[in-house]
Amino acid sequence: MSDLDHVRDLADAALASLEASRRRIDDLNVYPVPDGDTGTNLTLTGRAIVDALRESTASDRETLAREVTRAALMGARGNSGVIFSQIVRGAAEVLGQTETVDDDVLARAFRAASDAAYRGVRQPVEGTMLSAIRALAEEAERQPADPWPALVRAGDEAVARTRQQLDVLRAAGVVDAGAAGLLEIVRGIAAAVTGQEIAEPAELGEPLTVEAIHQELSRYRYCTAFVVEGHGLDADALEQQLDLLGDSLLVVGDESALKVHVHTDDPGAALSLGTAVGIIERIEIANMHEQTHEREDRLLHAVPDLPATAVVAVVAGEGNRKLFESFGAVVVEGGQSMNPSVGELAERVAAGRANAVIVLPNNSNVVAAAENAAEHAGVEAHVLPTRSIQEGLSAMVVFDPTRSADENVADMQGALSAVATGEVTTASRDAQLNGLSIRAGDYLGLADGSPVATGPDFDEVAAAVTERLLAEPRGVLTLLTGEEAPQLEALLARLGQQHPDLEVDVQQGGQPHYPLLLSAE
Amino acid sequence: MKLTGANTGIVLDSTADFPQAPQRFPNWRVVPLYVRFGAESYRDYVELTPHDFYERLRTSTELPTTSQPTPADFLATYEDLAVYDRVYSLHISGDLSGTYGSATTAAEELGGDKVRTIDTGTASAAVAMLGLAIQRRLDRGTTDEEVAELFARYEQNAHLIFTVDTLEYLRRGGRIGRAAAWAGNLLQVKPMLTIKREVIPLKRVRGNRNAIQFFVEEFTAKSANRRSLRVGIAHAEAPDRARQLEKMVRGERPQAQIELVTDLGAVVGTHAGPGTVGFFWFDDEE
Numbered sequence: 001m002s003d004l005d006h007v008r009d010l011a012d013a014a015l016a017s018l019e020a021s022r023r024r025i026d027d028l029n030v031y032p033v034p035d036g037d038t039g040t041n042l043t044l045t046g047r048a049i050v051d052a053l054r055e056s057t058a059s060d061r062e063t064l065a066r067e068v069t070r071a072a073l074m075g076a077r078g079n080s081g082v083i084f085s086q087i088v089r090g091a092a093e094v095l096g097q098t099e100t101v102d103d104d105v106l107a108r109a110f111r112a113a114s115d116a117a118y119r120g121v122r123q124p125v126e127g128t129m130l131s132a133i134r135a136l137a138e139e140a141e142r143q144p145a146d147p148w149p150a151l152v153r154a155g156d157e158a159v160a161r162t163r164q165q166l167d168v169l170r171a172a173g174v175v176d177a178g179a180a181g182l183l184e185i186v187r188g189i190a191a192a193v194t195g196q197e198i199a200e201p202a203e204l205g206e207p208l209t210v211e212a213i214h215q216e217l218s219r220y221r222y223c224t225a226f227v228v229e230g231h232g233l234d235a236d237a238l239e240q241q242l243d244l245l246g247d248s249l250l251v252v253g254d255e256s257a258l259k260v261h262v263h264t265d266d267p268g269a270a271l272s273l274g275t276a277v278g279i280i281e282r283i284e285i286a287n288m289h290e291q292t293h294e295r296e297d298r299l300l301h302a303v304p305d306l307p308a309t310a311v312v313a314v315v316a317g318e319g320n321r322k323l324f325e326s327f328g329a330v331v332v333e334g335g336q337s338m339n340p341s342v343g344e345l346a347e348r349v350a351a352g353r354a355n356a357v358i359v360l361p362n363n364s365n366v367v368a369a370a371e372n373a374a375e376h377a378g379v380e381a382h383v384l385p386t387r388s389i390q391e392g393l394s395a396m397v398v399f400d401p402t403r404s405a406d407e408n409v410a411d412m413q414g415a416l417s418a419v420a421t422g423e424v425t426t427a428s429r430d431a432q433l434n435g436l437s438i439r440a441g442d443y444l445g446l447a448d449g450s451p452v453a454t455g456p457d458f459d460e461v462a463a464a465v466t467e468r469l470l471a472e473p474r475g476v477l478t479l480l481t482g483e484e485a486p487q488l489e490a491l492l493a494r495l496g497q498q499h500p501d502l503e504v505d506v507q508q509g510g511q512p513h514y515p516l517l518l519s520a521e
Numbered sequence: 522m523k524l525t526g527a528n529t530g531i532v533l534d535s536t537a538d539f540p541q542a543p544q545r546f547p548n549w550r551v552v553p554l555y556v557r558f559g560a561e562s563y564r565d566y567v568e569l570t571p572h573d574f575y576e577r578l579r580t581s582t583e584l585p586t587t588s589q590p591t592p593a594d595f596l597a598t599y600e601d602l603a604v605y606d607r608v609y610s611l612h613i614s615g616d617l618s619g620t621y622g623s624a625t626t627a628a629e630e631l632g633g634d635k636v637r638t639i640d641t642g643t644a645s646a647a648v649a650m651l652g653l654a655i656q657r658r659l660d661r662g663t664t665d666e667e668v669a670e671l672f673a674r675y676e677q678n679a680h681l682i683f684t685v686d687t688l689e690y691l692r693r694g695g696r697i698g699r700a701a702a703w704a705g706n707l708l709q710v711k712p713m714l715t716i717k718r719e720v721i722p723l724k725r726v727r728g729n730r731n732a733i734q735f736f737v738e739e740f741t742a743k744s745a746n747r748r749s750l751r752v753g754i755a756h757a758e759a760p761d762r763a764r765q766l767e768k769m770v771r772g773e774r775p776q777a778q779i780e781l782v783t784d785l786g787a788v789v790g791t792h793a794g795p796g797t798v799g800f801f802w803f804d805d806e807e
Contacts, residue, residue: 326706397710397725401702418731475730478708503728505709521727 003061007068008053010189015046017188018181025184029177037286038177041078045085046185048075065096073252073259074227074282080178082225082250082261083117083129087182089252090116103143110137120252127165129178132158136186148190155183220246223286224267228258230278241273263288307401309408310354313392314340314366317511320389320480327396335363335389335511345373349381356380356405358412362392380405384412387449389480389511390421390519415521420474422447422465422518424486427454443515459490462516466491469520470499477502480509480517488516522606524668526659530602531652532610534590534620535565538755538783539649546656548605550598554620555588556787562588565788574787575758575795584693585791589619595627599636608636609655609668611648615640616718617696617792637665639672642718645789646753646781647681647801653751653780654805671805679803680743682723684711684732686796694792696720733765736800741773744802750777753801757785762798777802 001009018025018039025039052071058064069092072085090113098105114137118124135158136151144150162176163169169176190196224246228238232255239251246264253259258278262270267285274280313324316335324331332348334340349357357379361370367385374381382405386392395412403411423446431438433451438444445453445465453464466477477495479488488506495504509517522528526548533539535553542549553564556574558581563569565587569577578585595610602608610628612621621640628636641648654675655668688704691697697704698720703712706725711732713723726732744750752770756763763782770777785797 323707326708328702393708394727397708397727473730476709476728478727501730503709503730505727507707521731 002059003064004053004056004058007064008050010192011046011050011053011068013192014185014188015043015050017184017191018043018046021180021184025177025181028174028180037078038080038181041081042084042178042181042185044077045072045075045081048072049088051075061098062096065092068092070257073257076252076259076261077225077284078223079248079250079261080129080181082252082259083120083178084182084185085259086116086120086252087113087129087133090114103140103147106147107137107140107143110140113137120250125166127162127169127179128176129182131162131165132176132179132182134158135161136182148193152183152187152190155186159183220248220263220265221287222265222267223248223261223263223288224270224284225259225261226271226274226280226283227253228260228274228278228280229256231256233258233277238273238277242270245270245273307354308403309356309358309399309401309405311358311360311396311399312345312348313360313396314345314362314370315389315392317389317480317483317509319508319510320393323393323480323507323509324396327393327399328401329360329396329399334366339363339366339369342369342372342376345369346377349373349377350379354401356382358399358405358408359383360386360392360395362386362389382406382409384409384416386416388421388423388517389509390478390517391416391419393478394419394519394521419519419521420448420469420472422452422469422520423514424458424462424465424516424518425514458486458515459494462486462491462518463494465518466495466520469518470502474520475503476505476521478505478507478519478521480507480511482515482517483510483512484515486515522664524607524659524663524665526656528606529659530605530608531655532595532598532602532608532624533648533652534612534618534624535567535786536613536618536620536644536788537611537648537652538645538786538789539652539781540566540786542649542652548602548659549652549656550602552590552594552598552624554590554618554788556791557586557588559583563787565786569787571757571784571786571790574790578790578795585787587618587694587788587791589623592623592626592630595624596630599627599631606635607665609652610636610638611641611652611655612639613644613648614642614716614718616642617644617716617720642676643679643681643716645785645799645801646755646783647679647716647799647803649781649783650679650751650753650801650803651675654803657805657807675803679801680739681715681799681801682713682736682739683715683793683797683799684713684735685793686711687794688712690792690794691720696792729762732798733762733769736766737769737773740770740800740802744774744777744804746774746776747804747806748776748778749806750774750802750804752777752779753781753783753799754779755781755783755785755789755799755801757790757793757797758795759798762796766798766800 022039022043029038049071056067058067069089072088076082076085091109094109094112114133117130117133124130135154139151139154159175159179162179235251235258242249242262246262248263250261264270311329313329313331314334315321315324315331321331332340359370359374361367364387370383374383394415398411398415425444427438427440427442427444429440436451436454438454442454442456443458443461445461447465447468452468453461455461530548532550535551542551553567556563556565556569610624612624615621624638628638692704700720700722703722710725712725713735715721715723726735754763754766
């Protein structure tokens with residue numbers, strides 16, 4: 001195989017590897033500006049090299065190296081593409097001068113690539129492509145027995161480290177996009193050299209979070225890139241002039257051709273600086289703000305906006321179910337004497353489709369099952385041990401799915417501490433409780449769990465319960481009527497007289513066993 | 522340029538709920554928005570008082586709609602202020618109404634830079650209170666720079682909380698914003714809301730008593746008992762709730778000055794509904 005064919009194979013493999021990860025790398029891109037195009041830029045740069053090689057007729061290494069260098073420079077897109085073109089230049093300088101590629105040549109090529117990359121950047125920053133290419137050079141210089149797998153491993157580690165090296169990456173929970181792209185190139189070349197399939201990319205840290213796309217925009221609007229061709233071009237002089245126009249500045253190349261990349265609000269001024277010293281071509285001007293918005297759209301669709309918190313509530317009664325659902329709860333049927341199974345609860349908790357779930361058992365007998373379910377649901381689940389439907393409803397009123405489970409639990413506990421609850425039920429047998437003689441079939445009124453009145457007359461029992469609940473000043477009294485709905489006219493008339501400022505909210509709860517559930521807050 | 526009450530005019534739109542402004546200050550004007558019941562159109566406050574509006578709302582089978590003043594309405598007002606060298610035109614949040622757009626178009630039509638239109642990002646008495654803060658500076662002499670500083674501070678430090686009896690009016694008028702998630706619950710719940718350009722939900726509470734309690738908590742947490750603390754209250758057919766808030770302010774922050782207690786006019790009322798109470802405060806340290 002000729003050198004040209006061999007280099008074509010390597011370039012094809014590098015490009016294939018890069019293209020496979022292009023979108024993923026785009027989405028990692030938060031530095032230096034979150035324009036979400038690093039993967040695309042590197043791919044386009046790679047494609048320019050592949051295209052040039054396809055047309056090449058180079059028969060000697062030196063020509064081949066020069067052509068690849070020029071193709072990379074002319075086709076370089078974005079910051080990452082320009083830095084990559086310098087990596088190519090450095091490596092090509094070494095490889096164009098040698099007959100064979102042994103471990104020593106490989107080490108020198110990587111070192112030259114790393115040095116060229118650092119030279120091309122005005123202010124080198126660690127935690128970027130630069131760190132990755134240097135790590136690769138260091139690994140190559142170690143001359144491991146099996147160099148390519150070792151290089152991929154070292155590259156993997158270097159990419160993972162970028163997250164710790166740059167604050168903006170740490171905050172976004174991502175690795176550097178340029179470094180990740182470089183690694184894909186190396187991975188592709190390694191696969192071609194060793195004759196293996198391209199290995200699966202390693203996990204690039206956490207799954208992408210929405211925060212990763214809300215990094216600050218570049219202060220400048222236009223990503224501007226062009227090539228200046230001429231004679232005796234002075235990269236430093238041009239760089240100094242361009243420096244006044246914007247940031248993310250790169251000017252690389254040689255006396256006959258310079259690649260310019262700058263983020264600026266005045267692309268026209270940048271182009272004029274180019275035409276002043278030579279002929280400009282390959283002009284690309286992109287509105288970065290638009291690119292960022294497009295990516296936000298894409299990511300917001302790719303990463304479904306999970307609510308922070310969901311609620312699973314154990315509820316009896318059709319009306320009560322609707323009340324809970326109207327506040328956004330997922331309802332599991334159950335309550336007194338029909339406790340839901342742990343399995344059933346766990347299933348609903350796991351299906352809560354939120355980052356965390358709060359479980360409202362709404363009955364003391366269900367608290368243990370709820371805690372058990374929360375433990376085994378396999379998702380973050382908290383149990384707020386509500387003892388009644390009324391307590392559960394008070395908690396739902398302050399529920400906000402966009403806030404964290406901890407914040408919601410704190411707010412819900414606050415709501416619970418401000419509510420007094422009561423029930424009117426019918427006694428199933430004769431009993432003595434709290435000094436009350438209770439007869440089977442009579443109404444029994446409870447306030448905060450303690451019996452307060454009993455007798456055959458619903459109005460009297462209900463009135464006794466409400467008076468207990470309203471002993472402290474309250475704003476709202478909520479009445480949930482049961483399956484056997486009682487007549488409330490007398491009770492409501494009495495409340496209207498004795499508590500004219502009280503707001504009374506009557507709802508058909510439909511719960512069994514309790515003709516009336518009450519809460520005051 | 523030194524700005525005074527003699528050379529500087531202040532223009533509000535009627536959603537600032539400060540209809541008596543031109544009687545109190547000769548350099549102030551109010552440009553009315555329009556309220557429509559079916560085919561009939563009324564100028565807010567001028568042709569339809571809040572009292573008549575809420576009465577009509579109760580009995581009418583048709584629901585009202587609102588529309589912003591035309592640029593011509595603003596232009597006429599700016600021309601009426603021809604003797605003034607500077608005009609500050611203060612308006613309801615541009616996210617809630619096209620009023621600011623109309624005013625800006627008129628100012629451009631007028632040409633020059635005499636009229637400065639400001640999108641206050643807020644609504645009702647909060648806008649009037651910004652005008653009053655500017656007027657205090659005009660009374661002692663001020664500059665455009667000082668007004669700009671005031672507005673920057675106002676944007677940071679002015680507080681607004683309001684609550685409605687039902688989110689239905691906000692929803693129907695398309696002004697519900699992020700509070701949409703709160704609509705549709707079946708219990709009687711008071712949504713506590715604010716406006717930061719658009720309507721933003723703060724918290725849900727049960728009943729008016731707990732709503733007042735929420736006002737107290739927020740107000741005391743975010744204000745100090747000083748003479749520079751200015752308070753405004755606006756209500757839609759809820760004078761008792763407004764009085765409760767007044768009493769609360771006198772108890773919690775006795776040094777505060779209650780600048781305005783006003784009805785919510787027909788336009789704001791169309792979108793908030795009867796029973797709405799708005800509470801505004803701003804510590805205007807000079």
